[in-house]
Amino acid sequence: IYSLNFRIMKMRNGMYLFAAAIVASTVGLSSCSNDEEGVGGTDWKNGPTKDVTLSLSVKKVSKRITSDEANQGNTIQEIKDIWVVPMVGNEYLQPISMGNITPTNASPDLKKVATLNTSINKFVVYGNVGDSDGTWSESSIFVEPEFSLMQKTGVPEAIKSTTYEPYPMYYYGLAGEGTNPIKGYTDKDFTQGEATITAGDPIGSSYAAIKVSGVNYGVGLLAAAVLNGDEDEVFYPTNNGGTLEGDAVGADEAIEIAGVLINGQYTKLNKTFDKAADASEGNVYEEAADVILKEKSAKIAFANNKVANANIYSVVAKTEAEKNVTMNIVFKIKQGHFIKNNSGQILGEADKDAYAFLGVILDAEKASTTEKCVFQKDFTTLLNATVTDWGNLSGEEVITTDVNLGVEIDTEWQQGTAYDVEI
Structure with a gap:
């Protein structure tokens, strides 16, 4: 023996x-x-x-x-x-x-x-x-x-x-x-x-x-930062029958980041962690690790293939080559804050927190790898999402499309594609 x-x-x-x-x-x-x-x-x-x-x-x-x-x-x-x-x-x-x-x-x-x-x-x-x-x-x-x-x-x-x-x-x-x-x-x-x-x-x-x-x-990682590029004071304390009243404040006071809703993730993976033959697509939701908006200048970046100080980290399955990824950044509008968006809809609640959405598209053509995959196994995809107009907030999610055996496990992520988008 x-x-x-x-x-x-x-x-x-x-x-x-x-x-x-x-x-x-x-x-x-x-x-x-x-x-x-x-x-x-x-x-x-x-x-x-x-x-x-x-x-x-x-x-x-x-x-x-x-x-x-x-x-x-x-x-x-x-x-x-x-x-x-x-x-x-x-x-x-x-x-x-x-x-x-x-x-x-x-x-x-x-x-x-x-x-x-x-x-x-x-x-x-x-x-x-x-x-x-x-x-x-x-x-x-x-x-x-x-x-x-x-x-x-x-x-x-x-x-x-x-x-x-x-x-x-x-x-x-x-x-x-x-x-x-x-x-x-x-x-x-x-x-x-x-x-x-x-x-x-x-x-x-x-x-x-x-x-x-x-x-x-066998999976990828999304590391995302959400930056405030719109410092106008557009959130009001009172909604008087559709008229916003009181002293307005900026998003830094009225908004928190709730999480991210990633569309088009495969509901099944096969034994090599690729799309299973009978897989459909579903939406993945991950809560924010850090709910505080970042200043416009505080973009995150790769350092030794790692990404520190992101608002959101989410595991993601590999996507197909040349396939764009759509997602929603989900925000929490704090209780007692209201905004009228660009469609004329008033968002916010007097007695509880409310939620709002901004859509993001990650273009596969901008992917840095030969396969042009937005998400890849063992790679971190970096996203800096800068909000340019809080009036674009939506009250609903934006839907777009016999010997000794040694085992060595590598816990280091590789550097993937970096996206810098305005939303």
């Missing part, structure tokens, strides 16, 4: 390397009496397997979005429901569930026993993939996993369309194919004899350690 134990090593850039050490038992090694046929799925006759014990330690990514929670700050968030799926060719073997990893249990004591096939030539890694009850069964993998949006509750009453929670921060990686090879090592500590295993070749039994890298985000 082989014992496979992960241990955690912090790297200079703050990432955590999930490594493993293999130890041969004192009996049974030379006889290979533990060799057996592979298991999982249907007829798995792809070579001998060996029992291994896996243990994994990580730090933590959840969904609710502040700067830190979006991994744009200093704290790496929880990664839940981590699965390592060995593959032979394009077929999945027995998935290995690593459970929920948090700072409170991030020790090398979390262990699972699995049977690995020496013919394995690929590994898929999933993270944050739990079902609504927080679990993900092995059958979820064997039947081609899909990931669905969950309907959101508690949205502002002014939003009339059906809305969904953003997707969690899914992680995904495929090693052993294309430009992401599996690395083999002659020692158990991943320090000696590094060799690249040719894509498509089995891992075999020549190495004392195997590293699976290239695990990144």
